[in-house]
Amino acid sequence: MSTNRGASGPAALDSKLALADLAAALETFEQLLQSKQSAHKGLIFVLLDPGVYISDRNANPIYARKLRDLAIRIRGEDRAASCLILSPHFAIPRELEREVTVMDFPLPSREEIAVYVDRVFAKLARSTAVTVTDGAALRARFAEAAVGLTFAEIRNALSYAVVDDLRLDDRDVSNVFRQKRQIVRKSGLLDFIETLGLSLDDVGGLGGLKQWLSRRRVAFSPAGRDFGVQAPKGVLVTGVPGCGKSWSAKCVAASWSLPLLKLDMGRIYSSLVGSSEEHMRHAIQVAEAVAPCVLWLDEIEKGLPRPGAHIGDNGVSLRVLGTFLTWMQEKESSVFVFATANQIDLLPPEILRKGRFDEIFFVDLPGDAERREILDIHVRRSGRDPATIDLDRLVALSGPETHGPEIALTGAELAAWINEAMINAFHRRLQLGEAAPDIGLEDFEATAHGTVPLARLRLEDIAALRHWAQGHAVRASTGG
Ligand SMILES: Nc1ncnc2c1ncn2[C@@H]1O[C@H](COP(=O)(O)OP(=O)(O)OP(=O)(O)O)[C@@H](O)[C@H]1O
Ligand SMILES: [Mg+2]
Structure with a gap:
């Protein structure tokens, strides 16, 4: 005041x-x-x-x-x-x-951080007790990693980097990331998700989505930034359960070598200390502190009231969403939002408006070629060579040819099926010993009829989703 x-x-x-x-x-x-x-x-x-x-x-x-x-x-x-x-x-x-008039003090800019890091390096280089590997490239890496931290946090990270071995070199850049990890953990609202070893090549099908994402990767490189490419705001991915929405979030973060922060909407509302809007603002601040990063909002509709329902929370959830959407609209930081939604009928129209998400994708049941790719990926992930398994037969067993028109197994069901077949093969190994044949078509055939495909149980829901998607979203698949 x-x-x-x-x-x-x-x-x-x-x-x-x-x-x-x-x-x-x-x-x-x-x-x-x-x-x-x-x-x-x-x-x-x-x-x-x-x-x-x-x-x-x-x-x-x-x-x-x-x-x-x-x-x-x-x-x-x-x-x-x-x-x-x-x-x-x-x-x-x-x-x-x-x-009250609120004045936000922004975090130090890239340029300010670079000057600060140069100064700390110069000071440390004068000390006889510390060995500093100096060099413009290393200082630039430190500065780049430190974007989003306060000066005090940068000082902490650098001090910590020095005290452990009295050296400041290439390996210490990870200390800056450790400092960021701590910020996330302390917030209590976000989780750091491990994505080690994944890449967009681990997503089967969804060619349109993958291509869209791949083209935007450059925005997070220093060269792209210098060229003037603006950081994308993010995508909203909706569609049939089990077809790779959450999986794509993990794979894209890994592919771009960015940390993946998962925001649990439930925690925004449930924590006992502070208001829900304050939590949302805080979560955003933390994500900006860790930027460049991918902020993953899984099932964004969670916690939202049904449209037209008499709201029990005095509109808190809509205000929380409003806080988020305003930030999305104005955002200039390198926080890429990857939001997923299952129940699109719960999403308020403002979320779908232009200017919020760069694109809205719809993920459908995988077609023949897509199922082949998914099977190939997961067979490989179980340590087997896909060339040793008749994938064409598996494609037929998991699609309309076996289950009827329009019905196909989802990516999640395909992954689960491979696992069932692996269990089958392992039991044989237990019975027959080393000489037993490894996983083969018979294991897949033996386990093919274990579950009723989700698509059969929910054909009407899927039809409604497809209908909605026609006017609102871009198909994530390029066919197949
Ligand atoms: N397109 C795909 N490529 C490779 N694996 C996939 C694909 N889709 C699904 N999977 C596998 O299925 C699992 C479940 O998929 P995921 O969690 O992404 O589904 P989802 O679309 O988020 O579903 P839900 O709506 O139930 O959250 C993944 O962990 C992955 O192993
Ligand atoms: Mg999911």
Whole structure:
């Protein structure tokens, strides 16, 4: 809250109040405002991290009320007085919203970080106790990795890098990433998902989606950025369950060598401390701190009320989504959002509007050629050579030829089928010993009829999804 009229030049900080008790601090503010000596002086009150008193769920409302009285009084008396609230996180309570102007202090820019890293390197190079492998390329790598951290965090990461072995070299870049991992873990809202060993080649079919993603990879390279390519905002992938939505999120992050952060919508709403909107804002901040990264929102519709339903949460979930969408719209950071949705009928129309996601993809049941690719990938992943298995026969066994028109196994069902066949083969090995033949067509045939395909159970739902997709989304497959 600030009413600076009448002040000439910056107001002087007359009293530095380091009081532990907010009630006493506010009392002192009032006395200072009243006192004759200060009547013609500018006053600045500084509150450091008062969140626990003011905005936490258990905060006593009396404090917010007192601050509001103070603001009204400052304005009413036209005093050159301001109250500064300094805090890394501060949820403004409703009753104070109109009195407060929020000023965000942005994280250091790439250029500022580069200067800072150069300075730290130069300082360390002068020290006789530390061996520094200097070089413009290494400093650039440190600076690139440190984007999204505060100066204090960068200093921590570099100090940690030095103290373990009194050396600062190439291997220490990972310390910067470790610092980022900690930020994510401490947030409690996001998870770092391991994607080691995966790549977009592990996604079978979905040629359109893969091509779209592959073309955008350049936006995350320094060369692409220098050229002026803007970071893409993200994609929304919807469609038939088990056909590779979540899997694609993992594979694209791995393919782009970016960390994958999973945002659990449930946790945004369920945590006991702080408001849901504050959680969403915090999660976004954390993702921006780790950028460049992929932010994965799995089942984005989770927690949203059904359209037209009488909302039980006073619109909280829509406000949370609003916070997210506004950020998406304005975002310039290298956070690539990969959102998936299963129940598109729950998505509010604003999410589908242009300017939010760059593209909306629809993932359908895999066609013959796509099932072949998926089978090939998972057979390989089980350590077997696909050339030793009759994949054409498996394609036939998993599609319309066997199950009837329009029915095919999903990617998840194909992966599960391979696993069943592997179990079958292993049992044979247990019975017959080393001489037993390895996995073969008979294992697939023996396990082919174990489950009813999801597509048969949910043909109507799938038809409705396809119908919706025609007007709203691009097909993720290129046929087959
Ligand atoms: N196109 C695909 N290529 C390779 N593997 C796939 C593909 N689709 C699915 N799979 C396999 O099936 C598993 C489940 O798929 P995934 O979790 O991506 O489904 P989903 O579309 O997110 O489904 P849900 O809507 O149920 O969340 C994956 O872990 C992967 O092993
Ligand atoms: Mg999924």
